[in-house]
Amino acid sequence: xxxxxxxxxxTACILGTMLSGCSSGGKNPAxxxxxxTGSSGSEAPADEDDIIIGALYPMTGDLADSGKTMQQGIxxxxxxxxxxxxxxxxQIKVIYGDTQGDSATGMSEAERxxxxxxxxxxxxxxQSGVTLTVAQIAEQYEVPMxxxxxTSDAITGNGYQYFFRLAPTNMMFVRDMxxxxxxxxxxxxxxxxxxxxxxxxxxxxxxxxxxxxxYWAEQNSIQYLGEILFTSGAADLSSEVLQLKSMAPDVxxxxxxxxxAILFTNTLSEQGYEPSLIVCKGxxxxxxxxxxxxxxxxxxxxxxxxxxxxxxxxEISDKYYxxxxxxxxxxxxxxxxxxxxxxDAFKEIAGSQQELSHSSIRDELAKIVIDGSFSxxxxxxxxxxxxxxxxxxxxxxxxxxxxxxxxxxxTQIQDGSYVTIWPYEIAESKLQYPADYQ
Amino acid sequence: xxxxILVQALVNGIMIGGIYAMVGMxxxxxxxxxxxxxxxxxxxxxxxxxxxxxxxxxxGLDPFLAIxxxxxxxxxxxxxxxxxxxNRSIKEDGDQNVLFLTCCLGIFLTNTALLLFSxxxxxxxxxxxxxxxxxxxxxxxxxxFVSFLLLCLATVLIFLMLKHTKLGKQIRATSQNPTGAQxxxxxxxxxxxxxxxxxxxxxxxxxxxxxxxxxVYPSVGNVYGTRSFIVVTMGGLGNVWGAFSGGFVLGILExxxxxxxxxxxxxxLVFVVFILILVxxxxxxxxxxxx
Numbered sequence: 001x002x003x004x005x006x007x008x009x010x011t012a013c014i015l016g017t018m019l020s021g022c023s024s025g026g027k028n029p030a031x032x033x034x035x036x037t038g039s040s041g042s043e044a045p046a047d048e049d050d051i052i053i054g055a056l057y058p059m060t061g062d063l064a065d066s067g068k069t070m071q072q073g074i075x076x077x078x079x080x081x082x083x084x085x086x087x088x089x090x091q092i093k094v095i096y097g098d099t100q101g102d103s104a105t106g107m108s109e110a111e112r113x114x115x116x117x118x119x120x121x122x123x124x125x126x127q128s129g130v131t132l133t134v135a136q137i138a139e140q141y142e143v144p145m146x147x148x149x150x151t152s153d154a155i156t157g158n159g160y161q162y163f164f165r166l167a168p169t170n171m172m173f174v175r176d177m178x179x180x181x182x183x184x185x186x187x188x189x190x191x192x193x194x195x196x197x198x199x200x201x202x203x204x205x206x207x208x209x210x211x212x213x214x215y216w217a218e219q220n221s222i223q224y225l226g227e228i229l230f231t232s233g234a235a236d237l238s239s240e241v242l243q244l245k246s247m248a249p250d251v252x253x254x255x256x257x258x259x260x261a262i263l264f265t266n267t268l269s270e271q272g273y274e275p276s277l278i279v280c281k282g283x284x285x286x287x288x289x290x291x292x293x294x295x296x297x298x299x300x301x302x303x304x305x306x307x308x309x310x311x312x313x314x315e316i317s318d319k320y321y322x323x324x325x326x327x328x329x330x331x332x333x334x335x336x337x338x339x340x341x342x343x344d345a346f347k348e349i350a351g352s353q354q355e356l357s358h359s360s361i362r363d364e365l366a367k368i369v370i371d372g373s374f375s376x377x378x379x380x381x382x383x384x385x386x387x388x389x390x391x392x393x394x395x396x397x398x399x400x401x402x403x404x405x406x407x408x409x410x411t412q413i414q415d416g417s418y419v420t421i422w423p424y425e426i427a428e429s430k431l432q433y434p435a436d437y438q
Numbered sequence: 439x440x441x442x443i444l445v446q447a448l449v450n451g452i453m454i455g456g457i458y459a460m461v462g463m464x465x466x467x468x469x470x471x472x473x474x475x476x477x478x479x480x481x482x483x484x485x486x487x488x489x490x491x492x493x494x495x496x497x498g499l500d501p502f503l504a505i506x507x508x509x510x511x512x513x514x515x516x517x518x519x520x521x522x523x524x525n526r527s528i529k530e531d532g533d534q535n536v537l538f539l540t541c542c543l544g545i546f547l548t549n550t551a552l553l554l555f556s557x558x559x560x561x562x563x564x565x566x567x568x569x570x571x572x573x574x575x576x577x578x579x580x581x582x583f584v585s586f587l588l589l590c591l592a593t594v595l596i597f598l599m600l601k602h603t604k605l606g607k608q609i610r611a612t613s614q615n616p617t618g619a620q621x622x623x624x625x626x627x628x629x630x631x632x633x634x635x636x637x638x639x640x641x642x643x644x645x646x647x648x649x650x651x652x653x654v655y656p657s658v659g660n661v662y663g664t665r666s667f668i669v670v671t672m673g674g675l676g677n678v679w680g681a682f683s684g685g686f687v688l689g690i691l692e693x694x695x696x697x698x699x700x701x702x703x704x705x706x707l708v709f710v711v712f713i714l715i716l717v718x719x720x721x722x723x724x725x726x727x728x729x
Contacts, residue, residue, distance in 0.1 A: 060549070062657050064557030202702060229702035235652075235661045238450035239693040240701045242443050262559060262653055269568055270579035270651075271446070289559040293653055297568065 050093040051086075051346055051356060053078070053339070054119030056109055056134055057126055058101035062233050062259055065289050066126055066331060070149060071096065072324050073335030074123065081343045084376060088350045092343065095119060099130050106130040110137045119143065121342060121361050126331075128152030128205045135163045144362040148338035149331055151281075152205050153212075156402040162358075164365050164389045166338045167306065168406035170205060170281075171394060174212035174253075176408040177279050177304045180422045181251055182220050184431060187424075191433055192276065195223040197249035199240060199264070201256055202229040209255045209281060215395065225249045234260055237267045245273040252277070258284035265294040265301070269437060276434035282306060282408075288326040291416060300435020302412045306382055307333035308420050310428075311409065313381030333381050340374045341365075341387060347375055365389060366401065383409045446576050447697040448690060453582040455689020456589040457644055461662050462669030462681035463593065464640035470676035471613040471633040474524070474536045478544035480663020482638050485547060486512050486645030487654035488555060494562040494649075501564045501649045502584060508646045509639040516638025519543070520631045528630075544659065551656040564650040585647035592643050593682055596636075600678075609633055613676075668708070672715050 055074055057067035078092050086092060095117050097109035106125055113119045114137070122138050122145040125131045131150035138145035139160045146164040147155070153169045168176075181193040198213045200206035210227045217224040225247045230240050237260070244252060252275045256264055261284035268274070282305040284290060291298060307330045309317050316336070317328040328336070345364040346356065354360050370387040373379045380387060389401040410422035412431060419429045465479045476482075489508050493499040499507070523543070527535040569580040600606040611619040612629045620626050644662075652658075669688055673680025691711055696704035 060552060060557070060657070062655060062660070064552065064657075065559060065655065068557055228700075231705055233661055235665065236450070236454045236689075236692060238454070239447050239696040239704070242447055242450075242697060243701055246440060246443055259559060259653070259655070262561075266568075266651065270570060270577065270582070271450075272570060272572075272577040293559055293561045 052119045054113035056097045056124030059098040061101040063101040070335035073332035074339045077339035087346045103133040110134045148334040164401045170208040178216040180410045195249045197225040197247045198227040198253045201232040255281040258287040262293045282330045286329045304408045306330035447693040451690035451693035455686035456586040459685020460644035461666040464637045466681040468637040477540040480659030481544040481547040482641045483645045484659040486642035490646045490649040505646045508642045512642030513635040513639040517635035520634035559653045561653045581650035
């Protein structure tokens with residue numbers, strides 16, 4: 001008897017693991033509270049006729065929180081399109097793959113989506129490192145792929161014909177961040193922006209942030225004091241902060257995923273270091289969990305972001321908030337927009353009586369121009385008004401199929417919310433300087 | 439190099455080292471007695487962090503005040519794991535069973551946490567949160583300092599327990615010779631259950647302390663699990679004092695070392711020293727054996 005009870009217990013354990021395993025890595029949306037799931041109707045089995053988007057994001061691991069944000073953005077867009085009748089009667093279905101934030105897993109998940117789920121197009125991934133490997137797979141199988149968030153310049157610099165990017169690259173991010181420092185120095189006599197130092201993780205994105213910060217600082221005659229690199233998922237950042245303190249730059253440039261961003265902000269106050277201004281690359285500093293965890297300690301930190309609530313598309317951000325209980329942020333807004341770009345591409349293809357195939361989607365994305373609003377009348381909620389994927393070259397670095405129209409908004413965290421401070425035409429408030437962190 | 443910064447780094451290293459030491463000790467306790475490598479130690483820390491979080495959210499308990507309760511719950515949790523699962527899978531010939539079991543338990547716990555709590559980062563406010571002491575121009579974070587004191591206290595208590603109580607003596611006897619212990623009438627399976635419970639409780643104390651200044655998410659165990667393995671191998675598997683000092687060595691290496699060689703080489707430095715320690719220790723062992 002005892003043995004039997006034990007056997008039942010063990011079976012339950014195994015089943016539990018399997019269930020949790022597949023809901024996080026498999027086809028269902030992320031394992032959230034019931035109210036939040038089932039949004040895209042992706043639980044229903046795939047219909048022969050469905051248009052399938054394969055989406056690759058970290059759904060487990062320490063970046064799962066960010067992965068979930070982007071998933072919600074995509075789900076909302078797809079749901080809107082499906083409710084409005086889909087693409088000439090065909091429904092769109094999103095199948096998720098879990099990269100676990102890891103390149104190797106991302107690669108095998110991409111192959112699974114392409115070969116077994118027969119996806120029409122891939123969207124993802126969050127991290128640049130993972131996106132780069134997955135883009136190789138997509139190129140190899142000739143499946144079009146688009147990223148909403150990955151910012152590494154290298155991905156659109158490889159000449160990949162099937163890869164597209166909506167997000168501004170690191171070069172563009174840092175360009176706008178340094179431009180802000182320059183503009184503020186000119187217009188604000190109290191502000192001092194003569195030297196910068198960078199703190200970031202030692203991932204590919206981090207290295208590029210360093211590279212471009214050096215480049216843009218030199219271009220604008222700002223002294224570049226050096227960089228501090230740490231390993232993502234850090235247990236402790238105290239020595240990093242101490243080093244930064246001893247560099248004493250006028251402005252600190254920071255780039256980190258959300259867990260490190262929280263730790264960094266807390267360590268600043270622990271080590272008693274209050275830089276006059278920290279300018280952060282959106283990334284972890286715009287995630288909902290960030291402000292929740294650090295509270296007022298983040299007050300005064302400036303964040304370059306792809307989206308500010310209240311700036312554009314208020315209806316859409318309100319809808320998002322009531323649906324998921326958190327504010328639309330740069331990541332989810334980009335994921336939402338990217339999904340709409342795909343939807344419009346599908347519509348365009350269907351409208352011109354072409355067959356929807358990997359190559360027709362690729363060709364359509366290469367020539368698509370979205371000006372002001374999407375086919376359902378919703379405006380582009382990101383800070384710019386045109387989306388197109390173009391080719392260009394900058395300082396020896398080539399760009400192909402990159403949305404070069406992308407620009408950023410500079411915000412500052414004031415009293416617990418992100419307030420636009422730059423470009424000055426749309427600024428809601430002036431810079432609080434020096435930052436007070438309380 | 440500014441001396442002030444080095445001293446500050448040293449202090450930071452001791453503070454973070456305390457946590458590493460604690461997690462390392464909990465792992466070593468289990469290894470020392472049962473000779474099984476517990477691959478889910480990081481996840482057990484994660485569970486205790488979530489328990490602290492729940493106690494804070496629902497009962498408003500400060501993480502430091504919650505320590506006794508968390509330790510108790512974790513003891514029960516650990517004892518349950520041991521008696522229900524691990525005891526039953528220990529075999530005479532080799533420990534693959536337990537190896538796989540603890541590995542899978544880790545994955546199971548992470549995914550269960552993901553189901554129950556989603557992937558959000560969660561933090562807890564304690565009365566000491568975000569307070570900083572200034573001593574001789576150094577900044578010492580109060581929650582870290584209090585954690586450090588508590589960890590020292592817990593270590594002393596564990597030692598006294600092992601040295602002087604009946605249970606402690608039985609644990610040591612079982613660790614030295616399980617068959618002999620069994621012959622003298624010690625219920626070794628029961629001792630195993632207690633040991634795993636104590637191991638989990640120590641991890642629980644570390645987890646509750648961590649919550650006062652870190653955050654919890656389902657895979658937070660990786661951050662501390664990997665380090666705890668470095669700590670115990672540096673200090674010697676099964677050697678509780680070794681784990682204690684190993685924790686501090688790791689902490690100080692990370693902070694002071696990275697202040698000297700640059701933060702980018704922090705991990706490189708840690709692992710180079712780790713390899714050196716392993717090689718030197720092995721050589722010393724061989725010499726000692728040769729007499």
